[in-house]
Amino acid sequence: MPTIYDISMTIEESMQVWKNYEQKKPKITNVQNHDEGKPHESLLSMNVHTGTHVDAPLHMLAGGDTIETIPLERLVGPARVLDLTHVKEFITKEDLEPFAIQRGERILFKTSSSFSEDFLMDFVFLREDGAKYLADIGIGLVATDALGIERAQAEYPTHRTLMRNDVIIVEGVRLKEVAAGNYSLVIAPLKLTGIDASPARAFLMA
Amino acid sequence: MPTIYDISMTIEESMQVWKNYEQKKPKITNVQNHDEGKPHESLLSMNVHTGTHVDAPLHMLAGGDTIETIPLERLVGPARVLDLTHVKEFITKEDLEPFAIQRGERILFKTSSSFSEDFLMDFVFLREDGAKYLADIGIGLVATDALGIERAQAEYPTHRTLMRNDVIIVEGVRLKEVAAGNYSLVIAPLKLTGIDASPARAFLMA
Numbered sequence: 316m317p318t319i320y321d322i323s324m325t326i327e328e329s330m331q332v333w334k335n336y337e338q339k340k341p342k343i344t345n346v347q348n349h350d351e352g353k354p355h356e357s358l359l360s361m362n363v364h365t366g367t368h369v370d371a372p373l374h375m376l377a378g379g380d381t382i383e384t385i386p387l388e389r390l391v392g393p394a395r396v397l398d399l400t401h402v403k404e405f406i407t408k409e410d411l412e413p414f415a416i417q418r419g420e421r422i423l424f425k426t427s428s429s430f431s432e433d434f435l436m437d438f439v440f441l442r443e444d445g446a447k448y449l450a451d452i453g454i455g456l457v458a459t460d461a462l463g464i465e466r467a468q469a470e471y472p473t474h475r476t477l478m479r480n481d482v483i484i485v486e487g488v489r490l491k492e493v494a495a496g497n498y499s500l501v502i503a504p505l506k507l508t509g510i511d512a513s514p515a516r517a518f519l520m521a
Numbered sequence: 522m523p524t525i526y527d528i529s530m531t532i533e534e535s536m537q538v539w540k541n542y543e544q545k546k547p548k549i550t551n552v553q554n555h556d557e558g559k560p561h562e563s564l565l566s567m568n569v570h571t572g573t574h575v576d577a578p579l580h581m582l583a584g585g586d587t588i589e590t591i592p593l594e595r596l597v598g599p600a601r602v603l604d605l606t607h608v609k610e611f612i613t614k615e616d617l618e619p620f621a622i623q624r625g626e627r628i629l630f631k632t633s634s635s636f637s638e639d640f641l642m643d644f645v646f647l648r649e650d651g652a653k654y655l656a657d658i659g660i661g662l663v664a665t666d667a668l669g670i671e672r673a674q675a676e677y678p679t680h681r682t683l684m685r686n687d688v689i690i691v692e693g694v695r696l697k698e699v700a701a702g703n704y705s706l707v708i709a710p711l712k713l714t715g716i717d718a719s720p721a722r723a724f725l726m727a
């Protein structure tokens with residue numbers, strides 16, 4: 316039995332959300348319960364970019380592909396966690412070159428953003444030149460432990476460069492407790508269809 | 522690379538829900554989009570028992586354990602799909618005995634309920650004696666392709682027997698396209714906490 320490392324964010328009303336916007340916070344409501352003589356049931360209401368999630372190209376590209384176009388085969392398999400905790404502001408091509416990243420790899424960024432459970436306005440992001448470098452290599456997937464792969468750069472060059480080059484983007488993983496190295500990765504988004512993202516359970520096995 | 526069989530129900534507004542109740546249907550709403558000059562984002566609102574999902578004991582037992590108490594280790598690993606498509610009404614102890622089910626096994630019921638995408642009032646369920654048989658063996662998990670492991674039997678003896686004996690219940694898997702036999706199973710519920718269930722992505726690998 317392999318060891319499982321859960322790298323998902325817990326979904327709860329008090330969790331960090333993008334820029335702490337009230338309308339981005341999930342709501343979890345009890346709709347019936349044993350006191351009423353009924354089974355206990357809850358309603359979950361959440362923006363699909365909450366917590367650990369997979370972005371579909373539609374999120375940042377008008378007319379882009381939607382979430383059901385990303386097959387499980389792309390989200391399950393060998394992966395590598397890179398230690399980028401020394402990076403202060405943004406991840407550049409120069410930061411990535413020492414890792415000798417290969418075509419088709421699934422890459423996870425462990426950054427200092429995992430050290431806090433609060434939303435950090437200055438979270439570590441992937442700069443456009445770093446995104447272009449990964450797109451040129453032709454990696455399969457990039458995951459980051461920040462809530463976003465970029466902050467709110469004009470025209471979203473990081474998202475768009477990755478999406479136009481068929482690199483899957485996973486945001487909001489939790490890597491604080493995970494060492495850099497090679498793992499077997501599972502990213503399991505809810506099976507939604509026709510929309511811009513899906514919340515996901517994510518774990519590594521070693 | 523193993524073959525992946527996605528056994529999850531697609532979550533969409535037109536999907537089958539329990540007894541076709543209007544309030545159990547998920548709602549998926551666009552909250553911002555490219556026409557407004559913003560990234561495309563959607564809001565998902567759903568009962569946590571929608572589609573493929575894991576029940577926590579709290580669902581049927583007052584004061585029962587909540588969803589975060591079920592570790593991924595229980596939801597990931599070897600599993601067996603049983604062909605029960607010949608069963609007409611309910612699954613009994615006698616229906617299960619020929620399979621020589623062992624302690625700790627993860628068992629998936631392939632029933633005729635997978636043949637329809639509509640909610641069937643007369644879906645095939647696990648009768649109390651079948652639940653007691655599985656609990657006595659001490660299996661780890663039972664999944665069914667009906668939306669429920671029982672219909673609405675008074676006092677919910679099937680759910681309660683399984684839950685009191687630490688058997689995890691997964692409802693609403695899709696097994697129509699999957700042959701009986703042995704697989705590696707992944708059930709990946711969203712990482713919710715403190716509540717009665719979680720929607721999940723589920724797949725088999727062979």
